[in-house]
Amino acid sequence: MLWWTWFVLQLLCSTVIRGLQHYQTAWGHYDVCKSQIYTEEGLAWDYMACQPEATDMTKYLRVTLDPPDITCGDPPEMYCALENPYMCNNECDAATEELAHPPKLMFDFEGRNPTTFWQSSSWKKYPKPLQVNITLSWNKSIELTDDIVLTFESGRPEQMVLEKSLDFGRTWTPYQFYATDCLDAFTMEPKTASELTQLTLLDIICTEDYSRGYVWKNDKTVRFEIKDRFALFAGPRLHNMASLYGQLDTTKKLRDFFTITDLRIKLLKPATGATMVDENNLSRYFYAISDVKVQGRCKCNLHANSCVFDKGKLGCECEHNTTGPDCSRCKKHYHGRAWSVGSYLPIPKGTANICIPSMNGPVPRVCDNAMLRCQNGGTCHHHQRCHCAPGFTGVLCERARCQGPGECEDQRSGQPPLRRFFISHPLILTVAALSLPVVPVC
Structure with missing residues (x-):
């Protein structure tokens, strides 16, 4: 029997360790908006900051090209290889599915053979610039x-700009410049993301890393490094997310830097592979993109843990008595205090900053509706108002009423009765102890 007991203890120990590891991971993602807890008054809601999981956002975008007729194939056209101007056996024909290269092929499943890609018309009007704007729109605020990552089937552009919009394309600001020669193209000193610091993270730089011709597969890509910027606060392996969350919580410019409603890829000069353009073989010069990766989540201001795509639109499924596409306002009759974005702090649950019922105007159903219940012994009257026990006040009897000396200890200490219950209750203390990142000795 001893061996059986030892086996059960080992299994229980490993289960607890895995559970604690999952707990830290789950809370670190802020994927739960509320949970039910037991208090002295019975079941109540404990609210937390929450956000949707990150996903591939290219599934939800709308793409537009400027000029709109820049895609190859109308009329059909033959293309030459950049490396060999005499190998001209690639045809683009918009009327034939196998030979067409429409914009949607930038976002389809990768790994097909042959590779699928969007392709522009060639540089037939040289020396007039061959320029294309590719705009990706979500009609929704997105957090990167x-x-x-852009993967080019042709040579990578010799000059390119990545731009962002925060107001649905009305205004644009640069994210990053790309060129084979930054000084010549944009009068900017070349720089890389690895040279940025916490103080210069928001700087707009020009990089030469992604504008050279390619030989290997990895040399086809052009990147805008989000994780390198995260790492300036969270460490090289993003192990200290608490530090990053703290910065995002307190610095609006930093939050806005990683937030977009639209992206614009401005292709300014195609790869030429040389210092001079070969005017006798202009079919060598064009743009072709096989893949675009944009990973992110709906911006819900930490008031929703899911985002739905319905009738062609993205929208947050708001919690915390908030509403709107980004959960950016309080519901009707819930303006008891000004709306506020949720907070990542304190780690790991954050602060929900829920909207509370209004004190004036039509009386909402505020109690006994499984969302809000009277606290501190208060009773619900007609599903509308809480009748508070002596010594308490507020819409939900959540505040101690000062009636004399010693009656306001809770308010002076900053610990409401519910918090005193959490601090003193032995079961809660036991759960809190299990939540500490201490590995059990088994």
Whole structure:
């Protein structure tokens, strides 16, 4: 029997360790908006900051090109290889599915053979510039969580700008410049993301790393490094997310830097592979993109843990008595205090900053509706108002009423009765102890 007991203890120990590891991971992602807890008054809601999981955002975008007729194939056209101007056996024909290269092929499943890609018309009007704007629109605020990666089937552009918009394309600001010669193209000193610091993270730089011709597969990509910027606060392996969350919480410019409603890829000069353009073989010069990666999540101001795509639109499924596409306002009758974005702090649950019922105007159903219940012994009257026990006040009887000496200890200490219950209750203390990142000795 001893061996059986030892086996059960080992299994229990490993289960607890895995559970604690999952707990830290789950809370670190802020994927739960509320949970039910037991208090002296019975079941109540404990609210937390929350956000949707990161996902591939290219599934939800709308793409537009400027000029709109820049895609190859109308009329059909033959293309030559950049490396060999005499190998001209690639045809683009918009009327034939196998030979067409429409914009949607920038976002389809990768790994097909042959590779699918969007392709522009060639530089037939040289020396007039061959320029294309590719605009990606979500009609929704998006928070970027990983690098933006463009994979080119042609040579990478010799000059390019990545721009962002925060107001649905009305105004644009640069994210990054790309060129084979930054000084010549944009009068900017070349720089890389690895040279940025916490103080210069928001600087707009020009990099020469992604504008050279390619030989290997990895040399086809152009990146905008999000994770390198995260790492300036969270460490090289993003192990200290608490530090990053703290910065995002307190610095609006930093939050806005990683937030977009639209992206614009401005292709200014195609790869030429040489210092001079070969005017006798202009079919060598064009743009072709096989893949675009944009990883992110819906911006819900930490008031929703899911985002739905319905009738062609993205929208947050708001919690905390908030509403709107980004959960950016309080519901009707819930303006008891000004709306506020949720907070990542304190780690790991954050602060929900829920909207509370209004004190004036039509009386909402505020109690006994499984969302809000009377606290501190208060009773619900007609599903509308809380009748508070002596010594308490507020819409939900959440505040101690000062009636004389010694009656306001809770307010002076900053610990409401519910918090005193959490601090003193032995079951809560036991759960809190299990939540500490201490590995059990088994």
